[in-house]
Amino acid sequence: MTPRTALTIAGSDSGGGAGIQADLRTFFAHGVHGLVALTAVTVQNSLGVQGFTELPPDVVTAQIKAVASDMGVNAAKTGMLASAEIIRAVAKTLDELGSAFPLVVDPVAASMTGHALLREDALEAIRTELFPRATLITPNLDEVRLLTGISVVDTASQRAAAEALLAFGSRWVLVKGGHMTGTPECVDLLSDGREFISLTGPRYETQNTHGGGDTLASAITASLAKGASVPDAVAAGKKFIERCVAEAYPLGAGVGPVSPFWVLPQSS
Template sequence: MCQWWKRVELTTAPPAVLTIAGSDSGGGAGIQADLRTFFACGVHGMTAVTAVTVQNTLGVTGFTELPPEVVAAQIEAVAADIGVRAAKTGMLASAGIIAAVADACERVHIGRSGSTPFVVDPVAASMHGDPLLREDALDALRRRLFPMATLVTPNLDEVALLTGITVTDRASQRKAAEALHAFGPQWALVKGGHLWTDPECVDLLYDGRRFVELPGPRYDTKHTHGSGDTIASSITSALAKGADVPEAVRFGKEFVVRSVRDAYPLGGGVGPVSPFWRLDGALPELELPELGL
């Protein structure tokens, strides 16, 4: 038997983390990005698939939703047997799926009314601008999922859809954070990656009392597919390992900064961000870095 195989034997299971999201056939975003981020963060990834997209690096050409009752059944199945230490959402596609997710999460105590941290990434469109959310679903997000959320993590395009606020500078970013927090989440994170006029990439965290600015470098690359999924899933991983929200968001920010730095070209369009920096030099003996929390 190879020596490195013995090094990954576990006496206890790692924290189990659930992603409730759509499948990306190109592997750059969605549940595929979540699962590889979970692996790099040292947690066990589970899935409740909401939709199957037809996409590649050039864009999304279609998607098929799963029946809401099937989405709910996936959540309840893993919660009943394995347990869920933390959960996140991604593409939810429709108001019917959002309602089913909210009801199922309430039944298994995921979210603010229970004991399990819940990160809501309100995915509304692909980075190419292709819609991933039915028009009737925005209100369902605001009414049903945001009040349950430990943290919401919209990008600026999603902020505009949800609040009507177009973020043009750091002052309007603060107004957007306040508007998002008014929908009921414990914390709101307004990501600044799409604020191209700012030389830095500043994410803003807000809990209704204090603002926390999280600056980061802006890299000259078009390969940012899956960056939103990656920061949300790395934050969720940190929450599953016991970090508080500001600590988890700082970890997620650092994780996605390094993932964008190491993004790679793929196909003929926009390549994915890469969590492989966590494995650099570690594969021969599988000695993964610690979270450092």
């Protein structure tokens, strides 16, 4: 049988731990066929990002239209979009396609080592162009602060951040709590403005978390592509990323990647 399809609109990670590489691995692990619209090429390894080159916006949109018109898209996610011009082009293309499929927006603003992955004018374009079109947005706490000015330090400020982000127009928001300090567990908050759902999971003592945000967003997207509701897709995605972090491995001299290899049968 032909599998469902999920489209990632994101940048490439030369180290293979994040970006479209993480997205495609995660789609495969969920039995979903991955489609790609590449936005940028990064130069990076386990020690961090040394730079990036973005693709022309018309090339990005041509990729989206090519796969959508021929293969169909059951769900899509955005990752690194690099510039306001690319963001506006993606938003326009989604409108032209009718946006009939769920869209997960992971507002990738900086690498985990602090290297900027967005041009300076791009944050406002994400707020005004992409968030109103999103089924779900999945910011980490650093991105919450950049987008809203709110520093999340406890459950009260996490809820305030969710409300502030929803005001930009997305249907749902997932405020990830992985970067919150002083908590024995990792608590993410999912909300549509009416429901506020706390999802609690273990916090693992590992530095190897490269690609964790991309993997979570693409796991959610894969479940949405197969018809799951947003709460069910997020719950399944959280369980998936927890296992990926538990199975993360060292690679290189810096931060290793989270691992989806646990889904594969063990070799003899």
